[in-house]
Each structure stands twice: as C-alpha cells, then as structure tokens.
Amino acid sequence: MTRSDTLQVRGLATGYRARQIIRGLDLPDLRAGEVHSLVGPNAAGKSTLMRALAGLQPASGSVRLGGEELVGLPLAEHARRVTYMPQTLPQGVALSVLESVLGALQASATGHPDGDSHDAAQRRAVAILERVGILHLAMEGLDHLSGGQRQLVSLAQALVRAPRVLLLDEPISALDLQHQLRVMRLVQELARERGMIAIMVLHDLQIAARWSDGIVMLSQGAVVATGTPGEAITPASLARVYGVQARVEHCSRGGLQIMVDEVL
Numbered sequence: 001m002t003r004s005d006t007l008q009v010r011g012l013a014t015g016y017r018a019r020q021i022i023r024g025l026d027l028p029d030l031r032a033g034e035v036h037s038l039v040g041p042n043a044a045g046k047s048t049l050m051r052a053l054a055g056l057q058p059a060s061g062s063v064r065l066g067g068e069e070l071v072g073l074p075l076a077e078h079a080r081r082v083t084y085m086p087q088t089l090p091q092g093v094a095l096s097v098l099e100s101v102l103g104a105l106q107a108s109a110t111g112h113p114d115g116d117s118h119d120a121a122q123r124r125a126v127a128i129l130e131r132v133g134i135l136h137l138a139m140e141g142l143d144h145l146s147g148g149q150r151q152l153v154s155l156a157q158a159l160v161r162a163p164r165v166l167l168l169d170e171p172i173s174a175l176d177l178q179h180q181l182r183v184m185r186l187v188q189e190l191a192r193e194r195g196m197i198a199i200m201v202l203h204d205l206q207i208a209a210r211w212s213d214g215i216v217m218l219s220q221g222a223v224v225a226t227g228t229p230g231e232a233i234t235p236a237s238l239a240r241v242y243g244v245q246a247r248v249e250h251c252s253r254g255g256l257q258i259m260v261d262e263v264l
C-alpha cells in the first residue's frame with residue numbers, strides 16, 4: 001500500500017520550561033515516499049524538533065499530515081501516525097529482540113486488519129528483523145547486545161509499526177560502514193514502498209547527501225538552508241552553520257564530496 005501524505009510544518013515553536021529552543025519554524029512540504037535529513041551542529045535543536053514532531057513535547061504552531069492537524073492530538077493518536085526512534089534504546093529491559101519488536105507492534109495499535117492475530121504479528125516482526133538483517137538475534141536478550149546491534153533493534157521496533165511518518169534520531173551513529181549503508185538503503189526502500197515520509201537526524205553530511213531527497217539545515221533552532229542536497233550543502237552554508245571552510249564537489253555517480261579544510 002502506498003500513501004499520498006504530505007507533511008506541512010508551519011510556525012512550529014517548542015522548547016523546555018525555562019527556554020524556547022525552536023521559534024516559528026517552517027519546513028518545506030515533505031511528500032510521501034521521500035527521505036529528508038535534518039542536519040546541523042550540536043545543540044542546534046534537531047532532537048528537540050524531532051520530539052515536537054513526534055508529539056513528545058508541547059509545541060505550538062501547525063504540523064499537518066495529509067491535511068490533519070497533529071499539534072494537540074492525544075499522544076496515542078499522534079503515535080499511530082508518527083513513530084520516533086530516539087538516539088538510545090532504554091537499558092535494563094529483560095526482553096528478547098523478537099519480544100521487544102512484537103511489543104512495539106502491539107503498543108502501536110496501528111489498526112491493521114491483521115492486528116489481532118498473534119501469528120500475523122509474529123510474521124510481521126520476523127519479516128522486519130529479516131529486512132534489518134538481525135533475524136539471527138531474534139532470541140537474544142536486549143541487554144546482551146552490542147551498541148550497534150541495539151541501534152538496529154531500535155530501528156526494527158520503529159519500522160514494524162509501519163508509520164506514515166518515521167523520525168529517526170541519529171540512526172547510524174553506532175553502526176559500521178556496511179550497516180550504515182544497509183540502513184540508509186532500507187529506509188529509502190521502505191519510504192518508497194510504503195509511501196512513508198522519513199526524516200533522519202544525521203551528522204554525516206556525505207551520507208545525508210547521498211540518500212536524501214531533501215536536506216534541512218538547522219542552526220540555533222532556526223532553518224538556515226533547505227532544498228536538494230546540492231542546494232542546501234554549500235561552502236557558504238557550511239561556513240555559516242558549522243564555522244568551517246569546506247569544499248563541496250559533485251560526484252559523477254551523484255552525491256557530494258565534502259572536504260573540510262579549516263575551522264574558521
């Protein structure tokens with residue numbers, strides 16, 4: 001099944017009790033099947049923005065999905081439409097990998113027609129573990145996994161919910177080169193297959209450029225550059241946002257080559 005959702009973010013404001021982090025932020029419209037990367041320096045507000053989009057912290061302004069306003073929806077309703085994968089999986093959970101993915105599926109109550117059947121849930125969980133490449137870990141305890149394996153389980157927990165909008169906060173930060181590539185390819189494939197909108201926080205701009213339809217560059221809670229990777233990632237935006245002197249070259253196979261020469 002594919003969808004034709006558009007996510008429209010207008011005038012979004014959010015922060016913490018003592019401090020507003022994001023003030024009146026607009027994003028370009030994000031369309032079904034697209035992958036977008038949210039990039040920017042440490043403390044720019046990327047995770048704060050993601051949590052606000054996920055309905056996990058109070059926000060004002062407008063976030064519309066397929067015309068429906070999400071700001072102010074009860075959390076359970078919000079979570080049925082938007083899934084957020086945080087930077088780290090909670091520790092001390094005495095479940096196997098498969099149980100944790102089944103738990104994520106049940107908790108999401110996505111209203112799939114086969115949602116009631118235990119066998120169907122089991123099949124979906126196994127299928128997603130297979131696609132993430134961790135079926136061999138199905139019976140392992142979560143607390144016995146390496147950091148990278150935990151990150152892949154966290155991804156499987158998010159993907160099994162089949163959300164309309166998938167938010168991934170640094171999903172490849174603990175992964176080796178091969179698994180980084182596999183995860184980026186999988187997210188792009190699933191976005192296209194399901195008509196899902198995927199937004200990822202990434203620090204690696206080259207990977208973001210290679211796998212994203214669009215880039216949003218954030219600095220101090222505000223959008224500084226948007227567009228295709230080639231439009232958003234330029235020597236001028238890198239100097240302004242990251243304070244570095246860099247060269248950006250367009251590769252013949254697509255993608256960008258970014259070389260950072262100096263701190264300004």
Ligand SMILES: Nc1ncnc2c1ncn2[C@@H]1O[C@H](COP(=O)(O)OP(=O)(O)OP(=O)(O)O)[C@@H](O)[C@H]1O
Nearest residue numbers: 016017019021040041042043044045046047048049
């Ligand atoms: N729970 C909190 N309470 C108060 N302030 C917070 C809280 N979480 C984050 N902040 C502040 O909000 C600002 C943005 O933080 P955020 O985690 O959104 O940045 P980020 O862009 O995701 O950074 P990083 O790349 O380092 O993960 C920072 O100044 C941070 O200190």
